[in-house]
Amino acid sequence: MKYCSNCGSPDLTHQVPKGDNRPRIVCGNCAEIHYRNPKIVAGCLPVWEDKVLLCRRAIEPRAGYWNVPAGFLELGETVEEGAIREVWEEAEARVGPLSLHTVFTFTNYYHVYIQFIGELMDGQFGVGEESLESRLFGESEIPWDEIAFESSRFALRRYFEDKERGVMQVHIGSV
Amino acid sequence: MKYCSNCGSPDLTHQVPKGDNRPRIVCGNCAEIHYRNPKIVAGCLPVWEDKVLLCRRAIEPRAGYWNVPAGFLELGETVEEGAIREVWEEAEARVGPLSLHTVFTFTNYYHVYIQFIGELMDGQFGVGEESLESRLFGESEIPWDEIAFESSRFALRRYFEDKERGVMQVHIGSV
Numbered sequence: 001m002k003y004c005s006n007c008g009s010p011d012l013t014h015q016v017p018k019g020d021n022r023p024r025i026v027c028g029n030c031a032e033i034h035y036r037n038p039k040i041v042a043g044c045l046p047v048w049e050d051k052v053l054l055c056r057r058a059i060e061p062r063a064g065y066w067n068v069p070a071g072f073l074e075l076g077e078t079v080e081e082g083a084i085r086e087v088w089e090e091a092e093a094r095v096g097p098l099s100l101h102t103v104f105t106f107t108n109y110y111h112v113y114i115q116f117i118g119e120l121m122d123g124q125f126g127v128g129e130e131s132l133e134s135r136l137f138g139e140s141e142i143p144w145d146e147i148a149f150e151s152s153r154f155a156l157r158r159y160f161e162d163k164e165r166g167v168m169q170v171h172i173g174s175v
Numbered sequence: 176m177k178y179c180s181n182c183g184s185p186d187l188t189h190q191v192p193k194g195d196n197r198p199r200i201v202c203g204n205c206a207e208i209h210y211r212n213p214k215i216v217a218g219c220l221p222v223w224e225d226k227v228l229l230c231r232r233a234i235e236p237r238a239g240y241w242n243v244p245a246g247f248l249e250l251g252e253t254v255e256e257g258a259i260r261e262v263w264e265e266a267e268a269r270v271g272p273l274s275l276h277t278v279f280t281f282t283n284y285y286h287v288y289i290q291f292i293g294e295l296m297d298g299q300f301g302v303g304e305e306s307l308e309s310r311l312f313g314e315s316e317i318p319w320d321e322i323a324f325e326s327s328r329f330a331l332r333r334y335f336e337d338k339e340r341g342v343m344q345v346h347i348g349s350v
Contacts, residue, residue, distance in 0.1 A: 003183035005176040078280040078349040105253040174253040
């Protein structure tokens with residue numbers, strides 16, 4: 001933020017407002033306090049038989065790396081709706097009833113991933129505009145060194161562990 | 176947003192950027208696209224013996240109403256850290272290990288509540304600056320008509336149902 005979005009002034013400073021305990025961007029002209037908050041990334045790991053569906057990213061960051069379909073939650077969506085939309089946009093796939101699986105915070109990037117598991121409908125999928133490729137992977141085929149984000153590695157590891165134990169759980173993680 | 180936070184121009188319009196499918200606030204001067212996203216509210220229902228701890232809000236919105244301790248997640252926090260901080264700020268209480276309990280989206284207000292359950296340490300609590308009062312309530316004592324937000328009603332109803340059945344689960348809701 002270089003200019004105040006309320007009055008257009010460039011007189012912005014970081015200071016702790018009265019009654020607050022953290023520095024915020026405050027406008028010296030109109031006194032507006034500009035809060036910044038973490039963003040939600042909604043996603044879903046589509047599963048089919050003993051495999052999971054991943055997409056290879058066509059866009060930065062981490063273009064060319066494999067990822068669980070996920071993206072920024074939009075205004076007016078529930079987290080489930082966001083996850084379903086992302087699976088369609090990235091993998092041209094539909095998923096059945098969603099089960100919450102992971103909540104993963106990137107403290108340095110200010111992103112909180114809320115990721116579900118859902119069964120791929122009819123095993124059908126395609127390649128969305130933001131993807132280079134989509135593919136079903138069994139556990140032994142996962143390209144661990146080519147996974148885009150730690151949130152996806154976390155979701156995949158927990159998924160296969162849960163499957164091994166026969167109980168899907170909800171997992172909280174962070175980095 | 177009345178002025179572009181990138182260049183200070185008042186020339187802002189809602190339009191669908193190329194390659195996008197939703198209207199965004201776009202600056203006619205510098206072409207910056209301003210994205211808006213839902214915010215995360217992190218909270219925790221502190222439990223002690225057969226009761227739960229609620230706080231009566233000192234601040235708007237819904238001042239005077241009872242609520243599960245919760246507030247906006249700050250930059251750099253994990254969701255668990257945010258929930259623990261809010262319990263301290265609102266109820267001057269510490270909670271033991273957290274279990275994820277509800278994820279609740281307010282689609283019209285663009286808020287996603289991520290709420291945990293945690294045992295109150297030593298049954299101790301106080302009254303934080305943003306609260307008028309804190310109190311432990313058994314199920315039959317919950318002031319259902321004076322609960323501040325639907326997210327809290329949802330969390331409380333699910334908590335007592337889960338307790339009745341003897342199994343705490345994770346619940347997804349929205350309004």
